[in-house]
Amino acid sequence: MSNHAQNNPTSTPASTRTDLVVDTTSPEGTIRLGAAVGRLCQPNTVIALQGPLGAGKTQITKGIAEGLGIADRGKVTSPTFVLEQEYDGRLKIRHLDAYRLAGPADLWDIGIDEMCKAGGVVVLEWPERAAEALPEDTLWIYLEPTGEQSRHMRFTSQGPQSAKLLERLRKTVDAEAF
Numbered sequence: 001m002s003n004h005a006q007n008n009p010t011s012t013p014a015s016t017r018t019d020l021v022v023d024t025t026s027p028e029g030t031i032r033l034g035a036a037v038g039r040l041c042q043p044n045t046v047i048a049l050q051g052p053l054g055a056g057k058t059q060i061t062k063g064i065a066e067g068l069g070i071a072d073r074g075k076v077t078s079p080t081f082v083l084e085q086e087y088d089g090r091l092k093i094r095h096l097d098a099y100r101l102a103g104p105a106d107l108w109d110i111g112i113d114e115m116c117k118a119g120g121v122v123v124l125e126w127p128e129r130a131a132e133a134l135p136e137d138t139l140w141i142y143l144e145p146t147g148e149q150s151r152h153m154r155f156t157s158q159g160p161q162s163a164k165l166l167e168r169l170r171k172t173v174d175a176e177a178f
């Protein structure tokens with residue numbers, strides 16, 4: 001139920017220093033947090049969702065989709081077996097899952113480079129299986145289960161576009177409980 005922003009005290013470049021930590025206490029809270037992210041997405045925003053099975057990667061994607069104007073979040077389901085799903089909101093969302101992939105080549109084969117530059121939003125679950133296929137300027141969200149209903153979420157930006165999103169998100173979530 002708490003969230004706080006902090007500067008990472010390492011000597012990384014300014015664009016990668018932004019860090020935000022948010023704890024959610026219910027699936028609904030995670031969806032609301034995702035919606036705040038979705039509202040801030042710009043063309044070519046790329047989001048990597050890393051965390052164990054059941055961490056809430058698909059839940060937060062439902063929120064991201066809602067924040068991007070997709071009315072029916074029920075449409076957003078796990079792409080584990082289909083690899084990619086698309087939703088049309090304010091921006092087109094491509095929701096991908098690398099769980100069953102052997103490595104980045106599988107994402108290159110389906111055109112991940114073009115997808116990330118096509119003016120929409122790309123969300124990838126299990127990004128650590130194929131991280132080389134993602135652009136450097138990706139917003140990484142690490143999701144960690146801390147209880148049955150609680151999840152610890154850590155956001156890091158890796159470039160100017162993701163840093164800007166994070167800066168704005170920090171202002172949005174500052175006074176809110178999730």
Ligand SMILES: Nc1ncnc2c1ncn2[C@@H]1O[C@H](COP(=O)(O)OP(=O)(O)OP(=O)(O)O)[C@@H](O)[C@H]1O
Binds near residue numbers: 026030052149150
């Ligand atoms: N605070 C919370 N945030 C998100 N999900 C939560 C939370 N508390 C409980 N849950 C439950 O955890 C589960 C998360 O499932 P979800 O499909 O989003 O996980 P996932 O990370 O996408 O897993 P997978 O790796 O299998 O794709 C749901 O059943 C949800 O109801």
Ligand SMILES: [Mg+2]
Binds near residue numbers: 058078079125
């Ligand atoms: Mg999932």
